[in-house]
Amino acid sequence: MKAFLTGGAGFIGSHLVDKLISRGDDVTAYDNLTSGKKQFFEHHLKNDKFTFIKADLLDLSQLKKEIKDFDVVFHIAANPFVRLGEKQTRLDLEQGAIVTYNVLEAMRVNDIKKIVFSSSSVVYAETPPLAIPETYGPTLPISFYGAGKLAAEGLISAFCGTFDFQAWIYRFANVVGIRGTHGVIVDFIDKLKKNPKELEILGDGNQQKTYLYVSEVIDGMLQGYEHSTDQINLFNLGCDSDTTVTRIAEMVVEEMGLKDVEFKYTGGKRGWPGDVPRFQLDASKINKLGWKAKYTSDEAVRKAIREILDNS
Ligand code: NAD
Numbered sequence: 001m002k003a004f005l006t007g008g009a010g011f012i013g014s015h016l017v018d019k020l021i022s023r024g025d026d027v028t029a030y031d032n033l034t035s036g037k038k039q040f041f042e043h044h045l046k047n048d049k050f051t052f053i054k055a056d057l058l059d060l061s062q063l064k065k066e067i068k069d070f071d072v073v074f075h076i077a078a079n080p081f082v083r084l085g086e087k088q089t090r091l092d093l094e095q096g097a098i099v100t101y102n103v104l105e106a107m108r109v110n111d112i113k114k115i116v117f118s119s120s121s122v123v124y125a126e127t128p129p130l131a132i133p134e135t136y137g138p139t140l141p142i143s144f145y146g147a148g149k150l151a152a153e154g155l156i157s158a159f160c161g162t163f164d165f166q167a168w169i170y171r172f173a174n175v176v177g178i179r180g181t182h183g184v185i186v187d188f189i190d191k192l193k194k195n196p197k198e199l200e201i202l203g204d205g206n207q208q209k210t211y212l213y214v215s216e217v218i219d220g221m222l223q224g225y226e227h228s229t230d231q232i233n234l235f236n237l238g239c240d241s242d243t244t245v246t247r248i249a250e251m252v253v254e255e256m257g258l259k260d261v262e263f264k265y266t267g268g269k270r271g272w273p274g275d276v277p278r279f280q281l282d283a284s285k286i287n288k289l290g291w292k293a294k295y296t297s298d299e300a301v302r303k304a305i306r307e308i309l310d311n312s
Contacts, residue, residue: 002026004070004112006057006103007077009036011179012118012214016074017041019218021050030066032056035080040179057099063106072114072225075103078148080182082122083272085144096148097155104159116168116225119153121210121238121279122146123171131282134171134234143274160231168225170217173238173281173297176304177214178311184245185304188252189312198262199253202271205246205263208278210238213300216293223291238281239293243301245271251298255305 003020007013008029013036020027021044028051029041044050055062057077067073079095100117107115124132125142141147159165180186191199220237228235246263253261269277283293295303 002069002071003028003074004067004072005029005074005076007031007036007075008052009033009038009041010076010080011040011177011181012175012217013074013076014040014179015177015214015218016076016221017044017050019215019222021047025049027051028053028066028070030055030057031077035181037181057102058094060102060105063102064109067103067106067112068110070112072116073103073107073112074116075100076118078118079145082143082145082274086273089144092144092148093151096145097151100152100155104155104165107165108159108163113163113165114167115156115165116221117152117156117170119149119169119171120146121171121173121236121281122276123150123153124279125276127279129278129280131240131280132236133282134236134285142276145274157232166231168221168228168233169235170221170224171234171236171281172217173210173212173279175214175217176211176300178304178307180214180304180308184248185252185301185308188249189256189305189308192252192256192258192261196256196258196261198264199249201245201249201263201265203245203268203275203277204265205244205249206269206277207245207271207275208242210242210279210281211297211300211304212237212239212293213295213303216295216300220286220291220293223289224286227289235286236281236283237286238283239295239297240280240283241297242280243297247298248301251302252305255302255309
């Protein structure tokens with residue numbers, strides 16, 4: 001397979017590059033290195049099956065020139081920071097919706113019709129305390145990041161309906177693991193390195209979310225891609241357990257070998273405006289295709305903490 005991968009220098013994207021290259025696929029990674037890092041892909045630079053292009057997806061004319069002769073586009077690039085929308089209200093419009101439009105339009109003019117997209121559980125926003133299936137609606141996100149994801153899903157659906165594209169859309173739970181550069185684990189480790197006596201925890205610590213280990217997410221995406229043939233293939237990627245923010249803080253403290261750390265909660269049920277404090281995804285649709293997370297949410301968090309500490 002010849003794959004074009006946006007966000008290929010990022011946390012999840014670089015793991016996808018590793019996996020595709022290990023299978024013998026041809027991969028072109030396209031990334032502006034805003035949050036991605038060269039060190040995540042430089043081990044492939046001498047491999048003639050790997051190409052890296054440093055460029056911005058907002059530049060549609062360059063994108064049209066570069067997306068040529070690929071079997072599939074994995075569109076993984078986005079602003080990864082859910083919290084930024086509160087301060088920068090255009091960010092997810094550009095990095096979620098416009099960038100996705102550019103990718104789709106560049107595909108259209110080059111007659112490439114298969115797209116795999118990394119969406120998020122945040123499109124569901126606040127739901128009843130049940131495992132939420134892909135058929136749940138209405139989907140009315142409460143963050144700009146979630147709005148960007150839902151807009152991107154809508155654009156993908158429009159290109160499918162109008163230009164006969166085929167799509168695989170994955171709504172991920174929180175993804176953790178080695179090369180993680182953002183999110184609650186990285187935040188806690190950074191804060192405790194600066195002050196090992198005290199840890200600021202956003203919200204009341206009871207936010208309860210599912211965490212998935214990154215290699216499992218990659219396997220799930222490829223499993224769905226290779227075993228589903230609808231025009232739009234929409235999947236939740238999650239598992240049936242979750243982890244509270246306070247539990248993550250305790251695990252980080254344990255793994256750093258710290259004692260008597262005072263947890264200081266900022267209070268409120270959300271970590272920040274637009275934060276969804278609790279969700280559970282029903283992953284039975286992708287489970288039926290043969291993918292199931294092997295790690296529980298706690299195990300994924302523990303493994304990620306150890307790996308991030310070992311590599312910092
Ligand atoms: P990341 O920041 O590590 O990866 C995003 C990559 O996209 C980075 O390498 C960045 O440099 C690149 N990028 C951003 N804007 C770009 C632009 N305009 N042009 C070119 N490159 C650009 O984040 P991640 O955690 O690996 O997330 C990957 C995808 O998965 C994102 O779409 C994110 O929204 C989605 N997602 C992540 C999680 C999670 O928990 N990490 C959960 C749900 C969905």
